[in-house]
Amino acid sequence: MSGAPVYDKLVFELSSPGRVGFSLPEADVPGAAVDELIPKKFLRGDAPRLPEVSEFDVVRHYSRLSRMNYGVDTHFYPLGSCTMKYNPKLNEDMARLAGFARLHPLVRDEDAQGALELMYDLGQMLAEIAGMDAVSLQPAAGAQGELAGVLMIRAYHRARGEKRTKVLIPDSAHGTNPASTALAGYDVVEVKSLPNGEVDLEALASAVAPDVAAFMITVPNTLGMFEPRIMEITEICHARGVQVYMDGANLNAILGITRPGDLGFDVCHFNLHKTFTTPHGGGGPGAGPVGVRSHLEPFLPAPVVVKDGDAYALDWKRPKSIGKLQAFWGNVGMLVRAYTYIRTMGGDGLRSVSDNAVLNANYVMKRLEADYDVSVPGPCMHECVLSARRQKRRGVTATDIAKRLLDLGFYAPSTYFPLIVEEALMIEPTETESKETLDAFCDAMIQIARETEQDPAVIHEAPVTTPVRRLDQTRAAREPNLTWSPKG
Amino acid sequence: MASRYIANTPAEQREMLTTVGAASIEDLLVKIPAKARLSRPLALPSALAESDLVRHMRALAARNADADRFVCFMGAGSYDHFVPSPIDHLISRGEFFTAYTPYQPEASQGTLRTIYEYQTMIAELTGMDVANASIYDGASSLAEAALMAHAVTERDEVVLARGVNPLYRRVVATYCDGPGIRLRDVPAPEGVLDLDAAGRLVTGKTAALVVQSPNFYGALEDVAAAAELAHAAGALLVVVSDPVNLGVLEAPGRLGADIVVGEGQGLGVPMSFGGPNLGVFAARAELVRRIPGRLVGATVDRDGARGFVLTLQTREQHIRRAKATSNICTNVALCALMATIYLSTLGKQGLRRVGELSAAKAHYAAERLTAIPGVSLRFAQPFFKEFVLRLPKPPTSVVARLARRRILPGVPLKTYDRALADSLLVAVTEQRTREEIDAYAGALAEVLK
Numbered sequence: 025m026s027g028a029p030v031y032d033k034l035v036f037e038l039s040s041p042g043r044v045g046f047s048l049p050e051a052d053v054p055g056a057a058v059d060e061l062i063p064k065k066f067l068r069g070d071a072p073r074l075p076e077v078s079e080f081d082v083v084r085h086y087s088r089l090s091r092m093n094y095g096v097d098t099h100f101y102p103l104g105s106c107t108m109k110y111n112p113k114l115n116e117d118m119a120r121l122a123g124f125a126r127l128h129p130l131v132r133d134e135d136a137q138g139a140l141e142l143m144y145d146l147g148q149m150l151a152e153i154a155g156m157d158a159v160s161l162q163p164a165a166g167a168q169g170e171l172a173g174v175l176m177i178r179a180y181h182r183a184r185g186e187k188r189t190k191v192l193i194p195d196s197a198h199g200t201n202p203a204s205t206a207l208a209g210y211d212v213v214e215v216k217s218l219p220n221g222e223v224d225l226e227a228l229a230s231a232v233a234p235d236v237a238a239f240m241i242t243v244p245n246t247l248g249m250f251e252p253r254i255m256e257i258t259e260i261c262h263a264r265g266v267q268v269y270m271d272g273a274n275l276n277a278i279l280g281i282t283r284p285g286d287l288g289f290d291v292c293h294f295n296l297h298k299t300f301t302t303p304h305g306g307g308g309p310g311a312g313p314v315g316v317r318s319h320l321e322p323f324l325p326a327p328v329v330v331k332d333g334d335a336y337a338l339d340w341k342r343p344k345s346i347g348k349l350q351a352f353w354g355n356v357g358m359l360v361r362a363y364t365y366i367r368t369m370g371g372d373g374l375r376s377v378s379d380n381a382v383l384n385a386n387y388v389m390k391r392l393e394a395d396y397d398v399s400v401p402g403p404c405m406h407e408c409v410l411s412a413r414r415q416k417r418r419g420v421t422a423t424d425i426a427k428r429l430l431d432l433g434f435y436a437p438s439t440y441f442p443l444i445v446e447e448a449l450m451i452e453p454t455e456t457e458s459k460e461t462l463d464a465f466c467d468a469m470i471q472i473a474r475e476t477e478q479d480p481a482v483i484h485e486a487p488v489t490t491p492v493r494r495l496d497q498t499r500a501a502r503e504p505n506l507t508w509s510p511k512g
Numbered sequence: 513m514a515s516r517y518i519a520n521t522p523a524e525q526r527e528m529l530t531t532v533g534a535a536s537i538e539d540l541l542v543k544i545p546a547k548a549r550l551s552r553p554l555a556l557p558s559a560l561a562e563s564d565l566v567r568h569m570r571a572l573a574a575r576n577a578d579a580d581r582f583v584c585f586m587g588a589g590s591y592d593h594f595v596p597s598p599i600d601h602l603i604s605r606g607e608f609f610t611a612y613t614p615y616q617p618e619a620s621q622g623t624l625r626t627i628y629e630y631q632t633m634i635a636e637l638t639g640m641d642v643a644n645a646s647i648y649d650g651a652s653s654l655a656e657a658a659l660m661a662h663a664v665t666e667r668d669e670v671v672l673a674r675g676v677n678p679l680y681r682r683v684v685a686t687y688c689d690g691p692g693i694r695l696r697d698v699p700a701p702e703g704v705l706d707l708d709a710a711g712r713l714v715t716g717k718t719a720a721l722v723v724q725s726p727n728f729y730g731a732l733e734d735v736a737a738a739a740e741l742a743h744a745a746g747a748l749l750v751v752v753s754d755p756v757n758l759g760v761l762e763a764p765g766r767l768g769a770d771i772v773v774g775e776g777q778g779l780g781v782p783m784s785f786g787g788p789n790l791g792v793f794a795a796r797a798e799l800v801r802r803i804p805g806r807l808v809g810a811t812v813d814r815d816g817a818r819g820f821v822l823t824l825q826t827r828e829q830h831i832r833r834a835k836a837t838s839n840i841c842t843n844v845a846l847c848a849l850m851a852t853i854y855l856s857t858l859g860k861q862g863l864r865r866v867g868e869l870s871a872a873k874a875h876y877a878a879e880r881l882t883a884i885p886g887v888s889l890r891f892a893q894p895f896f897k898e899f900v901l902r903l904p905k906p907p908t909s910v911v912a913r914l915a916r917r918r919i920l921p922g923v924p925l926k927t928y929d930r931a932l933a934d935s936l937l938v939a940v941t942e943q944r945t946r947e948e949i950d951a952y953a954g955a956l957a958e959v960l961k
Binding site for chain 1: 515517518519520524525527528529531532533534537539540541542543544545547548549550553554555556557558559560562565566568569570571572573574575576577578579580581582584586588589590592594596598600601602603604605606607608609610611612613614615616617618619620621622623625626627628629631632633635636637641642643645646648649650651652659677679680682683685686687689690691692732736758759760761762763775782783784785786787788789800806807808809810811812813814815817818819820821823824825826828829830831832833834835836838839840841842843844845846847849852853855856857858859860861862863864865866867868869871872873875876894896911912915920923927942945946947949
C-alpha cells in the first residue's frame with residue numbers, strides 16, 4: 025500500500041454553515057425583495073442544500089481531487105481509439121479570448137464576423153483533409169456526428185423515393201455506430217469480419233440487398249489496420265445504391281496520406297477531441313463535425329455557415345435539412361482550438377502527425393510482439409491491438425494488466441475492445457509521445473509479461489499506488505448510490 | 513520543418529524504423545493501395561509561428577461583439593452570468609483537463625468524485641432523485657427526455673408547450689424523426705401554456721407533456737397544473753428548467769416533474785457563441801435504468817475504502833449497442849466540472865443571491881424600458897430574469913442602431929414566431945448594473961423617437 029494518507033472528502037463534507045466563497049455586489053437598483061416581485065407559488069421555500077465553503081476550501085478541494093486523476097499532461101495515456109495526444113496550451117489561450125468565449129450565440133451575423141470566418145475556414149480545411157465537399161460543424165461529439173450522418177443518408181434515400189430499412193455494421197465497430205443507427209430509425213445488421221479484422225467482401229456483397237441504406241465502417245479499422253480493399257468495398261456498395269459512412273475516430277492515421285472522399289465514402293465524421301487536439305476534459309466536451317459529398321449537402325444540419333463576398337453568415341434557408349442537433353451552431357470553443365491547431369501545423373505538419381503516429385504504434389507493436397499475441401500481423405497504422413490470451417491462460421486478464429500498468433505509472437490501454445479480439449489491449453501511443461516514453465511503457469508491459477510467469481500475485485494485487493484499490497462494480501450497480509446525503 | 517508537437521527527431525525515427533524492420537515510414541503504409549493515396553500535399557494554409565498565429569486569432573476575435581466590449585441583454589438559452597475566477601484555474605489543471613472518460617476508476621477518482629458531486633447538486637436543485645453526468649446541451653437533453661418518455665410509456669406522441677425554446681423544439685424534432693415520435697404543439701397565446709388546449713392534446717397516446725419554466729418568453733409556468741394534466745393521462749411531465757434560477761425558484765421535482773432537463777451554461781460556463789454548453793438531465797429514481805448517458809455511483813474498494821465508479825453501464829452504447837438507451841458517449845464532463853465548482857463557490861447563499869439580483873434588475877429594467885412611450889410588456893405574466901417587449905419600431909432595426917452604441921438589447925422574436933414580429937426578448941442577469949440599464953433605456957428612447 026502507498027504510504028501517503030488518501031484524501032477522502034466530498035465538497036459537502038467541508039461545509040460549515042454561514043461560510044461563503046463568493047463575492048456579489050449589493051443591489052444597485054431600487055427594488056423589492058424577490059417575494060414581492062414574483063408570486064409565492066413559484067418560489068422555493070427553503071434554500072437548496074449546496075455546500076457552504078470558502079473560496080480557498082474550493083481551490084484546495086478541487087486541486088486535491090485533480091491529483092487523484094491521471095491525465096495526458098501527467099501520464100502516458102495509450103487509450104486506443106481515443107487519440108490521447110498532447111493538448112497544446114496555445115489552443116486554450118485562443119479559446120479564452122473574449123471575442124470567442126464571451127460571444128453570445130444570437131448576435132447578428134455582422135456582429136460575429138470573426139467567429140463565422142473561423143468556422144467557415146475550419147469547415148473548408150476539414151473538407152480538404154477528408155476529401156469531402158461540405159462540412160457541418162454542429163454535432164457536439166462523434167456520436168452526434170454519426171446520428172447526423174445517418175439521418176442525412178435517410179433523408180437522401182427518402183428524397184429519391186427509396187425505402188431502405190437496414191444499415192450494415194461490422195462486428196468490430198464502436199458501440200456508438202449501432203446505437204446512432206438505431207436512433208435514426210434503422211435496423212442494424214451486424215456483418216462478421218474476417219479473422220484478420222478485414223471486411224469479408226463476399227459476405228458484404230451478399231448482404232447489400234435493395235433494402236440496405238448504408239454501410240458504416242471505421243478506417244483504419246478498430247484493429248488499427250488499413251482496409252486494403254476499401255475502394256472495392258465502396259464500389260460494391262454504390263453499385264447497389266448503398267451509401268458508405270466512415271467513422272472518423274481513427275483519422276489520426278491518415279492525414280495527408282489518403283482521404284475518405286477519395287476512397288469513395290459519402291459521409292464521415294471528425295472527432296476534433298481526438299485528431300485535432302481539443303482536450304478530452306474527463307469525458308468531453310468534444311466536437312463531431314460531419315463531412316459529406318455534394319449529393320448529401322442539401323441535407324446538412326441547419327444553419328450552415330456561408331460566405332458571400334467578404335461577408336459570412338448563418339444560412340437558415342435549408343428546406344431539405346435534417347434539422348438541428350443542438351440549440352446553437354456547434355461547440356465553438358472546441359472549434360477555435362481545432363482551428364488553432366490546424367493553423368499551427370499546416371498541411372505538411374499534419375502529414376507528419378500521421379507518419380509519426382504510425383511509426384510510434386509500429387514501434388510499440390514490434391517491441392511487444394514477443395511477449396504478447398498481436399491480433400493481426402503488422403504493419404499497423406496509428407494503433408495496435410494486442411491480445412492477453414497467453415497471459416489469461418496463466419490467470420492474468422487484460423483488466424489485470426491494465427491495473428498493474430497504473431502502478432507502474434501509465435494509464436491503461438483500451439481493454440476488451442474491439443469485441444472480436446479475446447482479452448484485447450488496444451494501444452494508441454500518438455505522435456506526441458517520445459521514444460523514451462514508448463520505451464518506458466514497453467518495458468513496463470514486458471515486465472508484466474514476466475510477472476505473469478513468475479509473480480502473478482503482484483498483478484492481482486494491483487493497483488496499490490492509486491488513491492483507491494480495485495472497486496466493487498457489482499455493488500455499485502446492485503445498490504445504486506448516485507447522490508450524496510448527510511448519512512453517507 | 514520540425515514541429516513542437518512531435519517529439520521524434522530524424523535520428524530517432526531511423527532508430528525506431530530499424531527496430532521495426534522497415535526502411536522508411538512509407539514501408540509501413542503498404543496496405544494502402546496506390547490508387548487510394550493522395551498524390552499531392554494537403555491544400556491548407558501554411559503553418560504559422562505561435563506569435564503570428566496569436567496575432568491572427570486576436571484579429572478574428574476583435575471582429576466579434578463580445579460581452580466584454582458590448583453590454584449584453586441577450587438570453588434565449590445563453591446568459592451572461594458572472595463566472596468566479598477559481599473555475600478556470602481549477603478546470604485547467606491538466607489532471608482534469610486532459611483526462612478522458614474514467615474507464616480506469618482507480619486512476620480517475622478525481623473526475624469520478626466531481627461527477628458524483630455534480631449529480632448530487634443537480635438532483636438537489638431540480639428536486640429529483642438522480643441526475644446523470646451530463647448531455648451535450650439543454651436542447652439535446654430535452655430530445656433525450658422525449659426518447660426516454662417514449663421508451664418508458666411505449667407511447668408515440670410528445671406534446672410540447674409553445675413556451676419551450678423553439679431552437680430546442682427543432683432539436684427534438686430531429687431526434688424524434690427516427691423513432692417516429694409525433695410532436696404536437698400547445699399554443700401559448702397569453703405567453704404561457706394554454707391549459708385547456710393542453711388538456712385536449714394530452715391523451716392516452718401521449719408519452720410526455722413538455723413545459724419550460726421560466727419559458728422562452730421569460731414567463732413562469734404553472735408546472736403543478738401541467739403535472740396534474742399529464743399524470744391524469746398517464747403521461748410523464750418533462751420540465752425544461754435553467755438550474756441557475758433554482759436558488760430562488762421552486763424545484764420542478766416538487767411540482768410533479770418526472771424528468772427535468774435544462775441548459776446549465778449559466779453555472780459558470782462561458783457563452784462561447786453557443787457551445788460547448790451543459791445539458792442537465794435529472795429524473796425520478798424509478799426511471800434510473802432508462803436514463804441516457806453516464807452515471808457515477810459510490811462503492812467500496814478491496815480494502816473497504818470509499819470509491820466511485822461509472823455504473824449501470826448496461827444502459828449504454830458500448831455494452832448494449834443498438835439497444836442502448838442513448839447513443840451518447842463523450843458528454844460534456846468538463847462543463848459539468850465548471851458547474852460543480854460554480855455551485856461550490858456560490859453555495860447555498862450565493863446561488864440565491866444571483867437569483868435575487870437577476871430578478872430585481874430584470875424587473876427594474878422592465879419598468880424603465882416600458883416607461884418609454886410606445887414600449888410595453890408583450891405578455892402580462894409573472895417573469896423572472898427575462899421578458900418580452902413590444903416595440904413601436906421593428907426590433908431588428910432597433911438592435912442594429914443600439915449595436916452602434918455597444919448595447920446588445922435583446923433577441924428579436926420574428927424569426928421564431930411571426931406573430932411576435934414587433935417583439936424583443938430581453939434578459940437581465942446579476943451582471944448588469946443600474947447604470948447600464950439606464951443607458952439602455954436612454955438609448956432605446958432616443959432611437960424610438
